[in-house]
Amino acid sequence: xxxxxxxxxxxxxxxxxxxxxxxxxxxxxxxxxxxxxxxxxxxxxxxxxxxxxxxxxxxxxxxxxxxxxxxxxxxxxxxxxxxxxxxxxxxxxxxxxxxxxxxxxxxxxxxxxxxxxxxxxxxxxxxxxxxxxxxxxxxxxxxxxxxxxxxxxxxxxxxxxxxxxxxxxxxxxxxxxxxxxxxxxxxxxxxxxxxxxxxxxxxxxxxxxxxxxxxxxxxxxxxxxxxxxxxxxxxxxxxxxxxxxxxxxxxxxxxxxxxxxxxxxxxxxxxxxxxxxxxxxxxxxxxxxxxxxxxxxxxxxxxxxxxxxxxxxxxxxxxxxxxxxxxxxxxxxxxxxxxxxxxxxxxxxxxxxxxxx
Amino acid sequence: xxxxxxxxxxxxxxxxxxxxxxxxxxxxxxxxxxxxxxxxxxxxxxxxxxxxxxxxxxxxxxxxxxxxxxxxxxxxxxxxxxxxxxxxxxxxxxxxxxxxxxxxxxxxxxxxxxxxxxxxxxxxxxxxxxxxxxxxxxxxxxxxxxxxxxxxxxxxxxxxxxxxxxxxxxxxxxxxxxxxxxxxxxxxxxxxxxxxxxxxxxxxxxxxxxxxxxxxxxxxxxxxxxxxxxxxxxxxxxxxxxxxxxxxxxxxxxxxxxxxxxxxxxxxxxxxxxxxxxxxxxxxxxxxxxx
Amino acid sequence: xxxxxxxxxxxxxxxxxxxxxxxxxxxxxxxxxxxxxxxxxxxxxxxxxxxxxxxxxxxxxxxxxxxxxxxxxxxxxxxxxxxxxxxxxxxxxxxxxxxxxxxxxxxxxxxxxxxxxxxxxxxxxxxxxxxxxxxxxxxxxxxxxxxxxxxxxxxxxxxxxxxxxxxxxxxxxxxxxxxxxxxxxxxxxxxxxxxxxxxxxxxxxxxxxxxxxxxxxxxxxxxxxxxxxxxxxxxxxxxxxxxxxxxxxxxxxxxxxxxxxxxxxxxxxxxxxxx
Numbered sequence: 001x002x003x004x005x006x007x008x009x010x011x012x013x014x015x016x017x018x019x020x021x022x023x024x025x026x027x028x029x030x031x032x033x034x035x036x037x038x039x040x041x042x043x044x045x046x047x048x049x050x051x052x053x054x055x056x057x058x059x060x061x062x063x064x065x066x067x068x069x070x071x072x073x074x075x076x077x078x079x080x081x082x083x084x085x086x087x088x089x090x091x092x093x094x095x096x097x098x099x100x101x102x103x104x105x106x107x108x109x110x111x112x113x114x115x116x117x118x119x120x121x122x123x124x125x126x127x128x129x130x131x132x133x134x135x136x137x138x139x140x141x142x143x144x145x146x147x148x149x150x151x152x153x154x155x156x157x158x159x160x161x162x163x164x165x166x167x168x169x170x171x172x173x174x175x176x177x178x179x180x181x182x183x184x185x186x187x188x189x190x191x192x193x194x195x196x197x198x199x200x201x202x203x204x205x206x207x208x209x210x211x212x213x214x215x216x217x218x219x220x221x222x223x224x225x226x227x228x229x230x231x232x233x234x235x236x237x238x239x240x241x242x243x244x245x246x247x248x249x250x251x252x253x254x255x256x257x258x259x260x261x262x263x264x265x266x267x268x269x270x271x272x273x274x275x276x277x278x279x280x281x282x283x284x285x286x287x288x289x290x291x292x293x294x295x296x297x298x299x300x301x302x303x304x305x306x307x308x309x310x311x312x313x314x315x316x317x318x319x320x321x322x323x324x325x326x327x328x329x330x331x332x333x334x335x336x337x338x339x340x341x342x343x344x345x346x347x348x349x350x351x352x353x354x355x356x357x
Numbered sequence: 358x359x360x361x362x363x364x365x366x367x368x369x370x371x372x373x374x375x376x377x378x379x380x381x382x383x384x385x386x387x388x389x390x391x392x393x394x395x396x397x398x399x400x401x402x403x404x405x406x407x408x409x410x411x412x413x414x415x416x417x418x419x420x421x422x423x424x425x426x427x428x429x430x431x432x433x434x435x436x437x438x439x440x441x442x443x444x445x446x447x448x449x450x451x452x453x454x455x456x457x458x459x460x461x462x463x464x465x466x467x468x469x470x471x472x473x474x475x476x477x478x479x480x481x482x483x484x485x486x487x488x489x490x491x492x493x494x495x496x497x498x499x500x501x502x503x504x505x506x507x508x509x510x511x512x513x514x515x516x517x518x519x520x521x522x523x524x525x526x527x528x529x530x531x532x533x534x535x536x537x538x539x540x541x542x543x544x545x546x547x548x549x550x551x552x553x554x555x556x557x558x559x560x561x562x563x564x565x566x567x568x569x570x571x572x573x574x575x576x577x578x579x580x581x582x583x584x585x586x587x588x589x590x591x592x593x594x595x596x597x598x599x600x601x602x603x604x605x606x607x608x609x610x611x612x613x614x615x616x617x618x619x620x621x622x623x624x625x626x627x628x629x630x631x632x633x634x635x636x637x638x639x640x641x642x643x644x645x646x647x648x
Numbered sequence: 649x650x651x652x653x654x655x656x657x658x659x660x661x662x663x664x665x666x667x668x669x670x671x672x673x674x675x676x677x678x679x680x681x682x683x684x685x686x687x688x689x690x691x692x693x694x695x696x697x698x699x700x701x702x703x704x705x706x707x708x709x710x711x712x713x714x715x716x717x718x719x720x721x722x723x724x725x726x727x728x729x730x731x732x733x734x735x736x737x738x739x740x741x742x743x744x745x746x747x748x749x750x751x752x753x754x755x756x757x758x759x760x761x762x763x764x765x766x767x768x769x770x771x772x773x774x775x776x777x778x779x780x781x782x783x784x785x786x787x788x789x790x791x792x793x794x795x796x797x798x799x800x801x802x803x804x805x806x807x808x809x810x811x812x813x814x815x816x817x818x819x820x821x822x823x824x825x826x827x828x829x830x831x832x833x834x835x836x837x838x839x840x841x842x843x844x845x846x847x848x849x850x851x852x853x854x855x856x857x858x859x860x861x862x863x864x865x866x867x868x869x870x871x872x873x874x875x876x877x878x879x880x881x882x883x884x885x886x887x888x889x890x891x892x893x894x895x896x897x898x899x900x901x902x903x904x905x906x907x908x909x910x911x912x913x914x915x916x917x918x919x920x921x922x923x
Contacts, residue, residue: 076452078393122635128448129391132456133586134634137627140583144624256578260460267453296464303461310453311442522764529750529761535712536748541736541765541810 038180042173050176054244056285057179058237061186062262063269063277065233068190070263071271072202073226076128078259079135082119082142083112083231085254087238092152092248095160102164102178105239112235116228124224136256143254157249160242175244182236191274193229198222206272260299264306270316279318360616362494367612369500371588371605372507373569376562377581378588378600379511380555386595387531387551390440390451394459395559396582400574401462402428402560403567407475421564425557432556433549440552441545459578466574474571503565507601510558515597527551559585587630661724663688663845664709664740664814669718671701671708671869678704680869681718686814686862691836691846693860695853697889700866702849703745706818709847710742711735722814737765741812745819745849747803749791755802756787762806769811770842776805779835797828804832808839815839817848821855833859853885867891 042050062080069075090108095101123134147155164171193199201222204212213219242248261284269280284302291298309316315323381395392398405427406420415423443454487497518524530537530547537544559581566572566581584607592603607626614625662685671679679701686692694702707713709720711732719728727735736742750758759773777784780801786794791802800820807815821829829852836859840846850856856863857877865873865888873880873888886892 070449070453074449076449076456078456122631126634129385129393129452130586130590130634132391132393132452133583134631137583137586137630141624141627141631144621144627148620260456263453263456264460267457296468299464300461300468303457303464307439307454307457307461310450310457311439311446314446314450522760525753525757525761526764528752528757532750532752533748535732536744536750537761538712538732539710539736539742539744539748540762540806541733542761543731543733 035180035184039177042176047169047172050172051244052285052289054176054179054240055288056281057183058240058244059261059265059284060277060281061183061233061237061240062258063265063280064186064190064274065230065237066259066262067266067269067271067274067277068193068226068233069230070266071273071276072194072199072206073223074128074205075223075227076132077135077227077230078132078256078263079137079139080230080234080262081254081256081258082135082139083116083234084238084241084258085139085143085146085250086112086115087235087240088242088248088253089146089152090235091239091242092158092160095162096152098162100162100164101160101243102174105178105182105236105243108239108242109232109236112238113228113232115235116231119231120224120227124220124227136259139254139256143250146254147250153248153250155250157247157252159247163246175240178243179240182240186233186236187274187278189229189233193226194274198225202226257299260303264299264302266316267306267310268302268316270318270322272315273318273322275322276316276318279321280316283317360613363612363616364609365494365496366500367609368605369496369504369608370611371601371603371608372504373562373565374584374588374604374607375511375601376503376507376558376565377585378592378604379514379597380558381585382589382594382597382600383514383551384555385589387527388444388548389448390444391455392440392555393452393455393582394462394577395455395555395585396580397459397462397466397577398428398432398556399559399563399566399581400466400572400577402563403475403572404466404470405560406564406567417568421561424564425561428560429553429557432553435556436549436552437545441548444548459582463574463577470574474573476567476571499569503569506561506565507604510561511597511601514554514558518597523547523550584626587626590630591633660687662686662721663723664847665721666705666709667719667721669705669708669715669720671704671713671715673704678869679708679715682866682869682871684864684871684874686845686847688813688845689840689843690861691840691848691859693856693863694847694849694866695851695856695863695885695889696866696872698851699868701869702851702866703818704869705866706742706816706847706849707744710740710744710816733765736810736812737767739767739811739813740816741807741810741814742816743803743807743818743820745822747796747799749799749803749806751792752790754788754790755783755794758791758802758806759787759809763809766809767811767813771808771811773805773809776808779808779838780805796824797832800824800828800832804835812844814845814847817846819849819851821850821852829855853889857885865889 038053041053062084066077066080069077069080087108090111091101091104094104094107099107119135119138122138123131126134146152152158164174166174194202201212201218204215205219205222238253241253265280265284266277267280268283269278270276284298287298287301291301313320377396377399381392384390384392384395402424406417406424409415409423410417410420413423439454439458440451443451487495489495516524518528526537526542526547527550529540530542530544534544537547563572563581566576572580584604587607588600588603590603591606592599592601596602606629610629611622611626615622617625664684664686666682666684669679669682670677682701682705684692684694694705696702704713708715711727711730711734715728719726721727722735722738722740727738727740730738750761753761756773759776763773777787782798783801783805786798791799794802804817804820820832824832833855836846848856848860860877862876863874863880864871865885867888868891872891873884
């Protein structure tokens, strides 16, 4: 063995590769605590706060999905409202047929995932800008078609006919819990997806598509999967919307404002990071609460901030935090540990330009 | 034979759609930018016209003399600053930024104007009246005028691109940006010119639309952007006259759709659009390895 | 190779000077402290194998890349931070690798674009038509319909009509038949006669040796040889080109890649040709 080969072999024994820098058990515990506290809210806070939080859940779920699409798969969809609307309408239709709206929610989400397949077939071959417009035309077309069916409310919409006969406080609480469940599942789903091999493909695509393709990654398949998952997520959010509002109006549930909001939240929080949508949602809720009576203003400010961040801080607010504190709440990358550093980790790999994926 | 009248209406309105579409096509052809705020710019043109007319009391038909050059300048400035900055990052960023711009514009209009529809009422009786061909066909002078203007603009644009010095520069930059730089051309300036043209034409379209119909802050994206896109897609990418063809096909399908059922006017257009995407996406298929 | 017949007045001042130029492509170092001086009226040839950094050097001088270190001086002025189009306007014009003609434009339109910001000088579109006698008849054709050699001629013409002072030619011979290459290089004297200076990059060493007044060999971003064709021996060129060292020496490379261009015509093993 040459001297070089020998050193390499010896080093290979001592170098470790782990998924996270700090003990992921701590982050997991922290997340669990947060979820438990949130779950206890209905016993602590009033219905008004619950409603606001349900709104936040919806936005957080949507933003996570949009982040998945644009930040990882490079798909800028301006038509996700199609799934929001479809999710709401699935709940309405199932409810008309006597299914409880709570039971209908997961079915609606799955239904949207199925609907995503033919939609993907229509738009998948298109270049980025045309993809965006096509998704939007598709959403508008679906809206126009749905409006033609008076049995589900036609152009004016319809209330859910079979709401459970519970007191309003209990109803709020159940809605809240299901909203919490949807959000937790959505975030968990995104996390697990990105941690998997598919996630590796997506992160590679995020960083350099040409290189990803040439290394054999099944980019097309990865993108389709992402589109379907985003369809499920947005559909769940739409179903949640129907459950919380108890009425489904086409112009409301298919509104392009949803796409605007989820895109801005995702961009501001940080595209291409899992933590970004959480941060973005917090910003969004603060803005919305403080500017409540000035409806258009929060969108204007949100939009301007998003534009500035898109140009100057590509990875958004979370990216800025990450750069300075090197924190990952959701470890999906890999860290290389130098045997000589005694557990301090090869942070220098980042400084030398190597990327922590 | 009511159909014939509607088909003719559809053909004529195709001219308006071509006005909407040619700027979009130009910006994409030259700088590979899809400006999602394109439709809103038409509406801004319309609102500026409303304001200008209110202040100066010039005849509605002449409002474009002030608005169009103004929008051209706005286009150049916006391109050299915001859009170029986004372009320097990536194509994705331009989509995000123009989308943001679109939402900001619409909501700013909602905030500062109001959500009601506006119209550039044309009072001149000659323009609002129509003339008849035979007993079945009635054509509004305004529509005919708009169509003629669209053809004139497209012809002018085509001539500009193929014969003038700047037109050559634009085509050269569109072909190969670096090689153009090596010939001494500042592509950022050329991009600005292209954007200026795009903003000017779409503003003209917006004013025309305001005369013919009504607009509100959301018409930009609801209607104009979609129509512009549909016209470009249907007519084929990269062709100026194609936008007229696309506009006409769109207009005719909408007219036929309206015949079938009053509310299906737009739906018919969208379905044709989607059908073209599926059946004939030449030029739209993402080439492997390009953004 | 004999010294050029015409000497510009300021022959003691280089018209183009590159000092300690270092260029990175991301983390890859493409050029490592390259220096050169080109005097007016010279034909300065940069040779080297694939990936040696030759095109990177020309592109950096043209302004399409920013160096990480070093400077470029043109006519006494520091142009290192000047944008590429401004450099072209002031007289450094490059004929890029692969021709890079404007595909949707005709032959004449390509020339017209080249002349957009032309300096005053002897070269006009008409004169380019004189230089390439076939071109005038085909001037309304789109360049996509031309052969490789014809495209190369149009690309050179497009650069000439700008009336450059320094004409940079990047891999003229790439993808062209030897006969065509020779014919194109045969135009060089006519071009030089109008007072231009030429900086060219060539993989085909024999061709470079035939036309150059000075040459510089690059290997992996570093200069391995510099001098006039009469000063260097074929063996020296071979060693510099491939990076061969005498056997047993430290850090010996196994020999560079064979200098074969895409069509296998540009690179000929020097030991056979440069005898």
